[in-house]
Amino acid sequence: MKRKGEQPPAETTHYIIAKNGIFLKKGSWWMDAVVPVKQIAVLERQEISLRLKIKPISAVVLTKAWKFFRAVYKKQFTEAAVLLHYSEQLGWELTVPKQKATGAHVDYEMTDRLPGYVFMGTMHSHARMSAFHSSTDIHDEAEVDGIHITFGDLDEDSKFSLDPETVVNGTRFALNLSHLEGLVEWGKNPAVKVVYVTTKPRYTIECPEMSNWVVPDGWVAKVEHPSYLTDFLKGPSASVPFVPPLPQWDNGIPAFVDENPAAGSVGLNPALAVALAQKGP
Numbered sequence: 001m002k003r004k005g006e007q008p009p010a011e012t013t014h015y016i017i018a019k020n021g022i023f024l025k026k027g028s029w030w031m032d033a034v035v036p037v038k039q040i041a042v043l044e045r046q047e048i049s050l051r052l053k054i055k056p057i058s059a060v061v062l063t064k065a066w067k068f069f070r071a072v073y074k075k076q077f078t079e080a081a082v083l084l085h086y087s088e089q090l091g092w093e094l095t096v097p098k099q100k101a102t103g104a105h106v107d108y109e110m111t112d113r114l115p116g117y118v119f120m121g122t123m124h125s126h127a128r129m130s131a132f133h134s135s136t137d138i139h140d141e142a143e144v145d146g147i148h149i150t151f152g153d154l155d156e157d158s159k160f161s162l163d164p165e166t167v168v169n170g171t172r173f174a175l176n177l178s179h180l181e182g183l184v185e186w187g188k189n190p191a192v193k194v195v196y197v198t199t200k201p202r203y204t205i206e207c208p209e210m211s212n213w214v215v216p217d218g219w220v221a222k223v224e225h226p227s228y229l230t231d232f233l234k235g236p237s238a239s240v241p242f243v244p245p246l247p248q249w250d251n252g253i254p255a256f257v258d259e260n261p262a263a264g265s266v267g268l269n270p271a272l273a274v275a276l277a278q279k280g281p
């Protein structure tokens with residue numbers, strides 16, 4: 001270990017674990033050198049792993065988030081975000097932070113805290129785009145250990161696409177769907193006769209106790225949509241502007257490749273693979 005004041009080992013050849021990586025000190029009759037190495041050949045391989053020790057996110061909280069994202073989308077066609085909080089005794093809860101959103105982006109404050117709860121992550125919507133974590137999302141979420149979930153395709157009634165992930169120190173893990181209470185894959189619910197064919201599975205949440213729950217007006221009001229606000233200030237006759245999706249969304253190909261899709265497969269985002277295959281060479 002490269003620590004201040006510590007002497008290197010006497011052997012000519014040794015590894016150095018330093019602030020900026022792993023290095024090999026190598027010497028022979030003709031040179032002495034320190035070079036970076038990607039791995040330590042003499043050691044065993046270490047796989048990455050994650051075991052969650054918390055309860056599944058409650059269907060109540062998931063329903064609140066989904067209904068809120070839908071309400072925001074219906075009002076102004078934008079994204080929206082909520083913060084997730086967890087308590088071993090009280091379970092899950094969410095808060096709606098102050099935020100600014102467009103059809104393709106949402107900026108929000110991360111400062112909300114609930115007494116007795118621990119801040120555990122974020123959920124945000126992708127408006128009418130599909131659910132995945134964009135490079136912006138990945139950059140933002142690297143700062144926050146916890147659970148990060150994207151809801152997409154909110155223009156569709158009663159179902160949505162979903163990309164749930166867990167982030168630890170910037171490393172992302174697909175969140176097993178069993179950690180989401182009440183989540184049902186659309187078309188697999190025996191009550192739903194239609195089998196929905198799409199590049200990404202659609203989901204719904206079964207939560208009878210929330211069927212009459214209405215999104216508080218105060219929540220939607222927290223999502224500032226700059227151009228909408230400008231329009232609103234012009235007068236009640238001004239139309240609600242519709243921000244068209246970016247060109248890359250028109251052909252169904254996501255702008256970014258999600259390296260850790262919810263499906264758990266490694267490599268190409270399944271949605272991207274399908275879109276590319278359909279597009280042809």
Ligand SMILES: [Zn+2]
Nearest residue numbers: 133134137150
């Ligand atoms: Zn996003």
